[in-house]
Amino acid sequence: MTKRLDGKVALVTGGARGIGAAICAAFVAEGAKVAVADLLAKDAEETAAALGESAMAVAMDVTDLDSIAAGVAKVEEAFGGIDILVNNAGVFTMSTIEEITHASYRQQYDVNVGGTIFTAQAVVPGMKKRGGGCIINFSSQAGRRGEANVLLYCSTKAAVISITQSMALELAKDGIRVNAIAPGVIDTPMWDVVDGLFAKYENRPKGEKKRLVGEAVPLGYMGSPEEIAAPCVFLASEDARYVTAQTLNVDGGNWMS
Numbered sequence: 001m002t003k004r005l006d007g008k009v010a011l012v013t014g015g016a017r018g019i020g021a022a023i024c025a026a027f028v029a030e031g032a033k034v035a036v037a038d039l040l041a042k043d044a045e046e047t048a049a050a051l052g053e054s055a056m057a058v059a060m061d062v063t064d065l066d067s068i069a070a071g072v073a074k075v076e077e078a079f080g081g082i083d084i085l086v087n088n089a090g091v092f093t094m095s096t097i098e099e100i101t102h103a104s105y106r107q108q109y110d111v112n113v114g115g116t117i118f119t120a121q122a123v124v125p126g127m128k129k130r131g132g133g134c135i136i137n138f139s140s141q142a143g144r145r146g147e148a149n150v151l152l153y154c155s156t157k158a159a160v161i162s163i164t165q166s167m168a169l170e171l172a173k174d175g176i177r178v179n180a181i182a183p184g185v186i187d188t189p190m191w192d193v194v195d196g197l198f199a200k201y202e203n204r205p206k207g208e209k210k211r212l213v214g215e216a217v218p219l220g221y222m223g224s225p226e227e228i229a230a231p232c233v234f235l236a237s238e239d240a241r242y243v244t245a246q247t248l249n250v251d252g253g254n255w256m257s
């Protein structure tokens, strides 16, 4: 039976764990070859090994242009090219306006914004040579609305929505579609960090914020990484051939647009 991503090669940044790992598994299940790219090289190796011969691990820091270039070259050599890029690597932080430092600003923007731009920049020439491709960026419901003490993260995720639109309009003529996913609250290792920071800034017991945000979702629960991977497969597939420049909310009904 034909699978939706048969013959495709995907590079997934932040693929070692959480949403990225679920995307890698879903892509392999749909017939793709997948490069699991992550700062956590050992975790990337383990995630790739569990997926078998269709997956390879790539140690990559999306804030480092040389690291991106080396990683992309490694994948193109091993798998013959890249058809799909998922810019999933991301980091979260919280701080008051007074606490923001140039270093904390740089960390959030270098990963969430710079990583998205420069990893795309590295794969686009190869996609153009192949006659097309697909890029999926990771925004967030946090990119749709600001939040107290989350200025840096929210603004990076709002930037991803705009970056997606500009990339899509520039690359449409090359047959490269560019979309983004804006997840709501998804149960991953990132939420350990998020919950701990909300406990500090909202003076709550640990675990309370995570429970409350899950209960507040119209569908009634926190999403799973697999529930983000499924629409990612759709966006990467031929089924979405007429979809570009969009940011798709996958959040159980939290945001409507």
Ligand SMILES: NC(=O)c1ccc[n+]([C@@H]2O[C@H](COP(=O)([O-])OP(=O)(O)OC[C@H]3O[C@@H](n4cnc5c(N)ncnc54)[C@H](O)[C@@H]3O)[C@@H](O)[C@H]2O)c1
Pocket: 013, 014, 015, 016, 017, 018, 019, 020, 037, 038, 039, 040, 060, 061, 062, 063, 087, 088, 089, 090, 091, 111, 115, 138, 139, 140, 141, 142, 182, 183, 184, 185, 186, 187, 188, 189, 190, 191
């Ligand atoms: N979990 C949520 O509720 C949620 C909600 C909205 C958006 N998102 C976004 O979804 C994406 C995945 O989130 P997650 O919850 O799976 O996070 P996670 O922290 O569980 O996983 C993120 C992965 O990115 C990797 N990474 C971080 N910095 C990197 C770098 N410089 N280079 C390469 N890899 C790097 C990490 O090592 C990790 O494996 C992120 O962009 C996040 O902002 C998550």
